[in-house]
Amino acid sequence: MPELDTKARGACARALQYLSDLTNYSTVELMSGNLITRNTFSRIFENYPKKNDSEDIASSEFVARGMNSGGVGDIKDLLLSLLTFGIYCFIKTDLLEKKKAAIEQALIDVHSKLNKFPDENVSVEVDGNILRIEQRDLENGSSSLCVLFNNNHIKTIEGLTLSQFKRHLEMDIARIGYDGWTAEPEEVVRARRAMAISLGGHCSTIVNDVILKSNTRNYATHGRTPQTTTYGKVVNSLRSNRNHASRVETAVLSVADSFKYSCGNCLEMAFTAAALVQLSAEKFLSARGLNDVEIHVEIYITKTNGDHGFCVANFAVEGQVYRIAIDPWAQVSMSYDDYVRYVTTYPSPPYTRVDSTFGVCREWTEAVTSDDFKNSTGEIFAKYGIELSR
Numbered sequence: 001m002p003e004l005d006t007k008a009r010g011a012c013a014r015a016l017q018y019l020s021d022l023t024n025y026s027t028v029e030l031m032s033g034n035l036i037t038r039n040t041f042s043r044i045f046e047n048y049p050k051k052n053d054s055e056d057i058a059s060s061e062f063v064a065r066g067m068n069s070g071g072v073g074d075i076k077d078l079l080l081s082l083l084t085f086g087i088y089c090f091i092k093t094d095l096l097e098k099k100k101a102a103i104e105q106a107l108i109d110v111h112s113k114l115n116k117f118p119d120e121n122v123s124v125e126v127d128g129n130i131l132r133i134e135q136r137d138l139e140n141g142s143s144s145l146c147v148l149f150n151n152n153h154i155k156t157i158e159g160l161t162l163s164q165f166k167r168h169l170e171m172d173i174a175r176i177g178y179d180g181w182t183a184e185p186e187e188v189v190r191a192r193r194a195m196a197i198s199l200g201g202h203c204s205t206i207v208n209d210v211i212l213k214s215n216t217r218n219y220a221t222h223g224r225t226p227q228t229t230t231y232g233k234v235v236n237s238l239r240s241n242r243n244h245a246s247r248v249e250t251a252v253l254s255v256a257d258s259f260k261y262s263c264g265n266c267l268e269m270a271f272t273a274a275a276l277v278q279l280s281a282e283k284f285l286s287a288r289g290l291n292d293v294e295i296h297v298e299i300y301i302t303k304t305n306g307d308h309g310f311c312v313a314n315f316a317v318e319g320q321v322y323r324i325a326i327d328p329w330a331q332v333s334m335s336y337d338d339y340v341r342y343v344t345t346y347p348s349p350p351y352t353r354v355d356s357t358f359g360v361c362r363e364w365t366e367a368v369t370s371d372d373f374k375n376s377t378g379e380i381f382a383k384y385g386i387e388l389s390r
Helices: 006-023 026-030 038-046 051-059 061-069 081-089 094-116 162-176 186-210 215-222 226-240 247-261 266-286 336-345 362-368 371-383
Strands: 122-126 129-137 143-149 152-158 294-306 309-317 320-327 332-335 352-360
Touching: 094 122, 094 129, 094 162, 129 162, 186 247, 186 266, 186 309, 186 320, 186 332, 215 226, 226 247, 247 266, 247 362, 247 371, 266 294, 266 309, 266 320, 266 362, 266 371, 294 362, 320 336, 332 336, 336 352
Parallel strands: none
Antiparallel strands: 122 129, 129 143, 143 152, 294 309, 294 352, 309 320, 320 332
């Protein structure tokens, strides 16, 4: 057997320490009357590695195989996998079986909620208690994930997002053997993703047919020209008229003004795209043979190094989520990860840069997903003869 490098030896040592810790908590807690207690979580997360330690463990194939033999997959950045790991290694009694089942159900419930709403904080019931997982966006543009049990803080993991957490969680769900989650064949995944991207492109085209004048896009393309200045004055004047409106009213007025004056920048375009996706998705996709799709749109903005906004549409189909960035300002519709690579590889400074980072704007997302926004923008589209059933 080849000799392990320093990182692998350190990772193995930490894994063995986890095993030692886990063997010591079962008896006391099972005698307490509650299968799942705060100590269940706090002890398991107590020595959870810091970010750099987590990367060390994930980089060791030896440790990854050891985790797999315990019944769980890759543990990089995966908070709850340690729970499952401990339970699988030390099933000895009926009570432990029940505890195992409760934790497995928690994993399934968390996964189900993240499937429907990939960027929303999650709360699930575990043996009569509440486990909550929150993403907290920091001022420097990074994120951290916080675990709470009955509102008591358990652990904070720096540099982890809900979407990253969901991807790793899926490996645990697959190994649990949950009947409600199965991997789709790759060709089906590709076809459905293509349909979602096609819908985004359809909506982006409509937005660009409507909004012909954008001072920021003109500046990014041609620099400071008389046309850029003129468009900027119109956009600023329209925005000033919305200063005292609520978030929902502002989003609705942005769409209305875009149609009336054919003028707007990235946010006006993002709001209009969000409305179009929500109002046209069902008929657009069903006409192409894709039914029973849950849609959740979000407004994303630059968190650091830029000044830009766009729409992200999440399409949930049979346990699979297709996350599509729809950016009429950049005239693209593509999977979110591809989009981030695209706009940072081919930036449009000062609005997007090679080091721009992006994140959901919860206030604008709540506005564009409200019934008032969808009803009002539906009336605007009808007034201007926009066909939503193609």
